[in-house]
Amino acid sequence: MQSGAADALAVVHEHILVCTDCPLHLKRIQAVPGTGPATARIMAVGEGPGETEDRVGRPFVGAAGNVLTKLLESIGLRRDDIYITNVVKCRPPGNRDPELTEMEACSHFLDAQIEIIRPDVILILGRHALARLLPGAGGIGGLHGRKVVRGNRLYVPLYHPAAALYQGSLMRTLEDDMLKVRGYLNEAEARRRQPGGAAAPSHPAAARAPGEPAPLPTAPTQAEPLLRLVPPGPGEPVLRPGSPDPSEPAPPPEPPDRDQLSLF
Numbered sequence: 001m002q003s004g005a006a007d008a009l010a011v012v013h014e015h016i017l018v019c020t021d022c023p024l025h026l027k028r029i030q031a032v033p034g035t036g037p038a039t040a041r042i043m044a045v046g047e048g049p050g051e052t053e054d055r056v057g058r059p060f061v062g063a064a065g066n067v068l069t070k071l072l073e074s075i076g077l078r079r080d081d082i083y084i085t086n087v088v089k090c091r092p093p094g095n096r097d098p099e100l101t102e103m104e105a106c107s108h109f110l111d112a113q114i115e116i117i118r119p120d121v122i123l124i125l126g127r128h129a130l131a132r133l134l135p136g137a138g139g140i141g142g143l144h145g146r147k148v149v150r151g152n153r154l155y156v157p158l159y160h161p162a163a164a165l166y167q168g169s170l171m172r173t174l175e176d177d178m179l180k181v182r183g184y185l186n187e188a189e190a191r192r193r194q195p196g197g198a199a200a201p202s203h204p205a206a207a208r209a210p211g212e213p214a215p216l217p218t219a220p221t222q223a224e225p226l227l228r229l230v231p232p233g234p235g236e237p238v239l240r241p242g243s244p245d246p247s248e249p250a251p252p253p254e255p256p257d258r259d260q261l262s263l264f
């Protein structure tokens, strides 16, 4: 079953690498599908590849990647155990923000990756990924570190690791939020261990017969219930989607140029 999921994920990667569905393919060196095991219990989703990622073919390399690695290690996780990808798989020229049409053209790849991996927790890195994955949920300033459930998926928005490079005080916020992620993972693991807990990931593409052409895994088709916030725990402030969090600093501006970040 696990190798089947890995095969299905490899098929998605193959489609991404040759994709020409939006203009971002015109200027890329290569597409950056994602890295990590199909069995990952955690998935991290950023905005898009930068200059170094475009050249290397891996997401979150360079300075922001180092921050992400250290954050994961701070709660006992190894980067190699996490599946890491972006909303768009090709670098926007000049590191501009991806356009809505580009994100829409690329969205079925991310949907397929999520459906195959079925992670316990999806870490949303930064406001652009938040807008794509949880549209209408609110801003990163109010949602960071919070559990947000949509359908059968658990999301945790976080400030983008690159933001900590520009605003040092956010590193502490990121570290505190990662401790919360550790708690969420422990809860998910406890549920998994219960009788009748979550099943191992699987996908129809994993069940194809030998020699059968590999179709691109399709996105989930069932209607998802409205987004809901998980109630805060004892002592946690009550936040509503979109409301600012008075205990946190104002959201930093997005890094002006991912090229610079990738140079570290």
Ligand code: SF4
Pocket: 016, 019, 020, 021, 022, 023, 024, 025, 031, 088, 089, 090, 102, 105, 106
């Ligand atoms: S960004 Fe996505 S949709 Fe656009 S060319 Fe790259 S893989 Fe295809």
